[in-house]
Amino acid sequence: MSNPQPLKEEAYDMSGSRLALTLCVTKAREGSEADLDALELMFQKLGFESTIKRDPTAQQFKEELEKFQEAIDAREDFVSCAFVVLMAHGLEGRLKGEDEEMVDLEDLFQVLNNKNCRALRAKPKVYIVQACRGEQRDPGETVGADNSVMVVKYSPETIPTYTDTLHVYSTVEGYIAYRDDKKGSYFIQTLVDVFTNRRGPILELLTEVTRRMAKEELVQEGEARKVNPEIQSTLRKRLYLQ
Numbered sequence: 001m002s003n004p005q006p007l008k009e010e011a012y013d014m015s016g017s018r019l020a021l022t023l024c025v026t027k028a029r030e031g032s033e034a035d036l037d038a039l040e041l042m043f044q045k046l047g048f049e050s051t052i053k054r055d056p057t058a059q060q061f062k063e064e065l066e067k068f069q070e071a072i073d074a075r076e077d078f079v080s081c082a083f084v085v086l087m088a089h090g091l092e093g094r095l096k097g098e099d100e101e102m103v104d105l106e107d108l109f110q111v112l113n114n115k116n117c118r119a120l121r122a123k124p125k126v127y128i129v130q131a132c133r134g135e136q137r138d139p140g141e142t143v144g145a146d147n148s149v150m151v152v153k154y155s156p157e158t159i160p161t162y163t164d165t166l167h168v169y170s171t172v173e174g175y176i177a178y179r180d181d182k183k184g185s186y187f188i189q190t191l192v193d194v195f196t197n198r199r200g201p202i203l204e205l206l207t208e209v210t211r212r213m214a215k216e217e218l219v220q221e222g223e224a225r226k227v228n229p230e231i232q233s234t235l236r237k238r239l240y241l242q
């Protein structure tokens with residue numbers, strides 16, 4: 001039996017511009033400003049050109065992303081990657097705008113895919129979503145489960161529409177997300193700390209975020225709760241932020 005071959009360690013070219021857009025509903029979301037401050041410091045340290053838009057309506061979520069896409073495609077310099085941070089109240093697959101109307105996350109994700117944003121074709125697109133995905137609460141179990149990573153193979157001649165994308169949710173499907181009125185959300189604060197102070201491929205950094213969050217116990221209404229992020233990846237290469 002032949003020895004298994006090591007994986008080829010190919011990384012995305014991060015020598016070009018790094019762009020970030022944060023859309024955050026602060027209305028009835030105490031602690032949001034603490035998250036925005038933390039994200040701004042993170043993007044500054046990691047060399048991103050960062051734009052923040054506060055209190056978008058449901059329609060403006062889509063409009064601001066479309067403006068972001070148009071600005072990226074209009075650039076003449078080399079763009080390495082884009083981060084999009086979406087923070088609002090939500091349910092599974094939807095976010096609530098400042099106007100209380102809902103917008104489908106899938107409609108937002110499609111704006112920057114390999115078909116619709118030429119400058120980001122085959123480049124990493126990272127979505128960070130701080131929002132509830134349902135109303136369930138997790139009291140925790142005595143035994144946890146490991147994350148699994150899927151390896152995607154591709155043809156060198158063409159590229160699928162939905163590769164090179166990373167979705168990072170603050171909680172798993174069907175469950176609520178937690179936010180402190182003063183300190184901000186546990187997810188954003190943990191992610192910023194790891195991304196700013198640790199080095200490694202982004203999926204390994206996110207594993208550390210998950211480990212830290214899973215270890216902690218949150219108390220809500222006197223009840224102990226557990227929470228962990230969910231990571232969905234179609235990245236084809238390793239993504240290093242620093």
